[in-house]
Amino acid sequence: MDGLDDIVEEFLVESHENLDQLDTDLVALEQEPDSRERLSSIFRTIHTIKGTSGFLAFNRLEEVTHVGENMLSRLRDGELALTPARTSVLLLMVDTVRSLLTSIEATGGEASVDVSAVVAAISAAMEDGPAAPAPAPAPAPAPAPVAEAPAEAAAKPAARKAPAEAAAKPAARKAPAKAPAAAKAPAKRAPRAKPAPAPVEELHDVPQDDLLDDLSDEPLTAAPAVEEHPVPEPAAADHHPEGEAVPADAAGGQVRRAVADSTIRVDVDLLDELMLLVGELVLTRNQIVQYVGRSTDTDLVRASQRLNLIASELQEGVMKTRMQPIDHIWSKLPRVVRDLGIQCGKNVRLEMEGKDTELDKTLLEAVKDPLTHLVRNSVDHGIEAPDARKKAGKAAEGVLTLRARHESGQVVVEVADDGAGIDPVKLGARAVQRGLLTQDALARMSPADILQLIFLPGFSTAAAVTNVSGRGVGMDVVKTNIESIGGTIEVESEPGVGTVCRLRIPLTLAIVPALTVECAADRYAIPQISLQELVSLDAEKAVNAVEEVGGAQVYRLRGELLPLVRLTDVLGLTSERHDGHVVIAVLRSEGRRFGLVVDRVINTEEIVVKAVGGQLKSIGLYSGATVLGDGTVALILDVQALARRALRTETAERQESRTTSLQTAAAETERQRMLLAAIGGGRRVAIPLDTVTRLEQVRTEAVEKVGNREVVQYRGAILPIVRLDRHLGAYGESDREVLEVIVYADHGRSVAIVVEEILDIVDGEAAVRSDIDDMGLLGSAVLGDKVTELLDVRAAILAADPAFYSHSSAPTGVSDSLLEV
Amino acid sequence: MTAPTRPLAPATSGQLATFRLDGDLYGIEVEHVQEVLRSQQLTRVPLAPTAVAGLINLRGQVVTAIELRERLGRPPRPEGTDPVVIVVRLHGEAVSMLVDSIADVVDVDAGDFEAPPDTLEGQSRDLIRGAYKLDGKLLLALDVQKAVSA
Numbered sequence: 001m002d003g004l005d006d007i008v009e010e011f012l013v014e015s016h017e018n019l020d021q022l023d024t025d026l027v028a029l030e031q032e033p034d035s036r037e038r039l040s041s042i043f044r045t046i047h048t049i050k051g052t053s054g055f056l057a058f059n060r061l062e063e064v065t066h067v068g069e070n071m072l073s074r075l076r077d078g079e080l081a082l083t084p085a086r087t088s089v090l091l092l093m094v095d096t097v098r099s100l101l102t103s104i105e106a107t108g109g110e111a112s113v114d115v116s117a118v119v120a121a122i123s124a125a126m127e128d129g130p131a132a133p134a135p136a137p138a139p140a141p142a143p144a145p146v147a148e149a150p151a152e153a154a155a156k157p158a159a160r161k162a163p164a165e166a167a168a169k170p171a172a173r174k175a176p177a178k179a180p181a182a183a184k185a186p187a188k189r190a191p192r193a194k195p196a197p198a199p200v201e202e203l204h205d206v207p208q209d210d211l212l213d214d215l216s217d218e219p220l221t222a223a224p225a226v227e228e229h230p231v232p233e234p235a236a237a238d239h240h241p242e243g244e245a246v247p248a249d250a251a252g253g254q255v256r257r258a259v260a261d262s263t264i265r266v267d268v269d270l271l272d273e274l275m276l277l278v279g280e281l282v283l284t285r286n287q288i289v290q291y292v293g294r295s296t297d298t299d300l301v302r303a304s305q306r307l308n309l310i311a312s313e314l315q316e317g318v319m320k321t322r323m324q325p326i327d328h329i330w331s332k333l334p335r336v337v338r339d340l341g342i343q344c345g346k347n348v349r350l351e352m353e354g355k356d357t358e359l360d361k362t363l364l365e366a367v368k369d370p371l372t373h374l375v376r377n378s379v380d381h382g383i384e385a386p387d388a389r390k391k392a393g394k395a396a397e398g399v400l401t402l403r404a405r406h407e408s409g410q411v412v413v414e415v416a417d418d419g420a421g422i423d424p425v426k427l428g429a430r431a432v433q434r435g436l437l438t439q440d441a442l443a444r445m446s447p448a449d450i451l452q453l454i455f456l457p458g459f460s461t462a463a464a465v466t467n468v469s470g471r472g473v474g475m476d477v478v479k480t481n482i483e484s485i486g487g488t489i490e491v492e493s494e495p496g497v498g499t500v501c502r503l504r505i506p507l508t509l510a511i512v513p514a515l516t517v518e519c520a521a522d523r524y525a526i527p528q529i530s531l532q533e534l535v536s537l538d539a540e541k542a543v544n545a546v547e548e549v550g551g552a553q554v555y556r557l558r559g560e561l562l563p564l565v566r567l568t569d570v571l572g573l574t575s576e577r578h579d580g581h582v583v584i585a586v587l588r589s590e591g592r593r594f595g596l597v598v599d600r601v602i603n604t605e606e607i608v609v610k611a612v613g614g615q616l617k618s619i620g621l622y623s624g625a626t627v628l629g630d631g632t633v634a635l636i637l638d639v640q641a642l643a644r645r646a647l648r649t650e651t652a653e654r655q656e657s658r659t660t661s662l663q664t665a666a667a668e669t670e671r672q673r674m675l676l677a678a679i680g681g682g683r684r685v686a687i688p689l690d691t692v693t694r695l696e697q698v699r700t701e702a703v704e705k706v707g708n709r710e711v712v713q714y715r716g717a718i719l720p721i722v723r724l725d726r727h728l729g730a731y732g733e734s735d736r737e738v739l740e741v742i743v744y745a746d747h748g749r750s751v752a753i754v755v756e757e758i759l760d761i762v763d764g765e766a767a768v769r770s771d772i773d774d775m776g777l778l779g780s781a782v783l784g785d786k787v788t789e790l791l792d793v794r795a796a797i798l799a800a801d802p803a804f805y806s807h808s809s810a811p812t813g814v815s816d817s818l819l820e821v
Numbered sequence: 822m823t824a825p826t827r828p829l830a831p832a833t834s835g836q837l838a839t840f841r842l843d844g845d846l847y848g849i850e851v852e853h854v855q856e857v858l859r860s861q862q863l864t865r866v867p868l869a870p871t872a873v874a875g876l877i878n879l880r881g882q883v884v885t886a887i888e889l890r891e892r893l894g895r896p897p898r899p900e901g902t903d904p905v906v907i908v909v910r911l912h913g914e915a916v917s918m919l920v921d922s923i924a925d926v927v928d929v930d931a932g933d934f935e936a937p938p939d940t941l942e943g944q945s946r947d948l949i950r951g952a953y954k955l956d957g958k959l960l961l962a963l964d965v966q967k968a969v970s971a
Binding site for chain 1: 862864865866867868869870872873875876877878881882883884885887914916969970
C-alpha cells in the first residue's frame, strides 16, 4: 500500500470520477445514439485513462481501454453504428476498468483482474461490421438451448415465444439489424436485451433473451432483469472476491476507505458561497449572543451558548475545507532553486520545514509569487558563489531553508539563507546615494530599520546591496502583495551569516479577528493582525505620559517614543471623549509602530469582511466594512493606509527639515524640534530632537565606573554617561534615585545624557536666538517663553566619550569607506 | 456634458419607478430597482465624498447610500423628515439612493421625451437625461448609473 504514491492516487481519484461520467454518458448515448458530443466526451475520457495507464505501466488497463478507444473512435467517425450490443460491451469495459482500478488501489497492481474476455468481447463487437455486432457469435450456438426452452415452457410467458422457435435463428440474426434500423420501436427493449449477448460465457442466456425480445414485453421485464445481471458479474465475479480479500490481508480490514470515496472535489465557488453563509451565521451568532447577554432566561442563554459553539466549529470546518498545505506552492520551488543555482553558478540545497502547514486556498495563490520572488532573491543575491563561501569559511553548498508554521492564528513563512547577508552600511549608503534618505536620517536609524529600506519603492535597482545586483529588486512589490492580503513582511539579516525574510499571513481572508473601537460615537474595526497592544491612560497619567513633539504627540512606551495618531484627526471628526483619558491602540505597519488614539475600546470579535462600494475605495482609509453584532455597519480601518497617511506628513516634514539642515548650520538649529530639559539650577537646555533616539530612566545604582568615567549597561551595550549639569557647570541634585536619560546614537554608538528633568518638546523655529557663546553651548534662544540654552551636543558627547566621533571626522558628510565601522 | 452628448440621451419607452425630491418628480428604469426601504440606520463614512450619506446594513450586505439631494445640488432635506431608500442594482452591485418619497411606477412613451433645457445647470445637468411630459407635470429621467457613482 505504501507503493501507492501521489500520482497513482491522483490518477485513481480522477479516473473514478471519469468513470462515473462515462456511465452517465453511455446511458445518455443510448437515448440519443447520434450525439457526437457524447461520443466525443466518452472517447476523451477513455483516452485520458488509457494515456495515463500507459504512462503508469498498467498494461491490462491500457489493453482494455485501448480496444475500447478503438471502438469508440470508429463509432465517433461513423464507421460503426452504435448498437445496444456495442453499448453493452462499452459498459462492460467501464466495469472492467473500474475493477482494475479497485485492484490497483487495493494491491498496487492489476494482476487479479483478467481482461482477456472483455477485450475479446469488444473486439468481437467491432469486427462484425456495422450489421453484426456482439450477438453474432452468440446466436450461433444459441439455438440449441433455445430449442429446449420453448419446449418445456408452454405455460410460462417465455413459452409464448414458442412460435419463435422456428424463427430462432432469424430472430437472432435479425436483432442487430433491427437495432439501428428500428431503433425507435423497441428502443427500450433493445438495450435490455443486448447486455446479455456480450459476455461470451453466458451464451445460453443470450438466445433466449433475443427471442423474448421479439415476442412480447411481458417476459422482458421478468427475464432480462435476471439475465442482465450476468453481464457485469462475470467481470466482477472474477475480481470482486480478490478486491475485497486483498485489502483485508494487506491493510487488515476495510479501515482504509477507498481513495475515491474519501475525497470529493468541490467547486471553489461553492466553498466561497459556504464561507459567505458561515460568515453571515457568525454575524447572526454575534448578534444573538450579544442580545442574550442581557437576558436572564437560562434556557435561552444555554441555547445561545450552544449556537455560539456550533457556529465557531462550523466556521472552522468550512474554513478547513479551503485549506491546502503550503506544499502546493512549495513543490515547484526545488526546480526553481536548482535551475537558478545552475544559472548563477551556485550550489544551493533547498530545505523545507512544515510542508503540511495549511492555509486558505486564496491566500495560497496570493503568496505564491512573492514567495517565489523571495526564493529567487535568496539564490541570486543572498547565497554567495562557492568560492566566496569557502573563503568565508562556509561550506561550498549554500542552504536555503523554507519554514512554515502556525503561530497565534497566523501562518508564518520564512525564507532563510545562509548567504552573505545584507550589509546595512552599504544599504544605507546606497539609499542616500539614490536620494531616498538624507545622511542625517540614516545616521539615526538602527541597522534593523535600515534593512527595511529594501522595501522602499524605487530602491529596486541593481547594485543596491551586493555587487551582483539588488536585494531590493521588486521587494516593494512583494511587500505590497503581502500587505494586500493583510499580511506583513519583515527582513532580518546578519552580514556574513545570512538573511531571513519572514511573512506573516492571516489564515483566511473572509473572517478576521478584529478590535472594535469607538471614535466620535462611531465604531471602527481594526484587524488584530496589526494590533500589538492596548494602552489605557487615565487623565492624570496622560498629562505626563503624552508629550508633544512640535505639535505631534508622542507617548513613551517603555522608553521608546511612539508617535501618536488621533483617529479623530485622521478622519476629520471631533472626539467625544473629554475626560482626558487616552486609549492607545499600538499598531504596527510596514515595520513602523504608532499609537492610534481612539475614544474607547469596545470589544474584540470576529468580523466578516465585506467589500465597500466603488465610491469609498478611493478614500483609501478603509479596507472594507462589516456588520457588527447589533446590526450596525462598521468600517474596517486599513492600518497600512492609516500609517501612510498619518505618518507621511511627519516624515515629510522631517525630511524637509533635514534637507535644509544640511545647507546651513544656523538654519538647522532654527528649524529643528528641540527637546527641552532642565539641568538643575533653573537652567534649561534644548537638544535637537533628531539626535535623540530614546528617553530612558536609569536607576542611579545602575551607574558603574570605568576609570574616571561613568557608564551604564543598556540593552546589552555599555553606554558612557554625560551628566549635563556637570558638563555645563550647573548644580543639580546629585542624590536622585532615578536618572532621566536622553540616549543619543550615531553610527552605532550611543551615549546617555543625564538631565534633571525632561520638560517638553518644542518647535525650534519660533525661537529667538542670541549668540551667547559659552563652553558647550551653541547659543541660546527663547523657547516656551524662557531663555533656553542650546546644547552643543557634539561637545557634550565628546566629553563623555572622546572616541565617539573618532571614526568619522566629518559627521555630516560621511563617505562610504568611513561608514564601514 | 455638452451638446454632442445630448442627442445621445436615450428616449426610451417603458416603465419608470418614480420618486420625489425637493418637489420634483424623478424616474429611473424600473428594472434597476431592487427594493424600496424605509429610512435605515446609516453609518457615516468620514472623508467620503459629500454625496455618500453612509452605509446601510441590507440583510447582512453592506450597501452604500447616496444622498440624491446632495448629488443633484439640492438643499438638504428638512430636519425631521426621513428619507426613503431606493436600492438599485447595477452591474451586480447594490447601491442605494436616499430620496424624499416614493411615487408610482409610470408608463412612459418615448414620444413625450424631451432633452433637458439648456438652462439646466450644475450637477443636475450631468445626471438628468431629459424629461417626459406627463399630464400636468414633468417627469425627470435620472441617469441612475451616473447618479450613484459619486
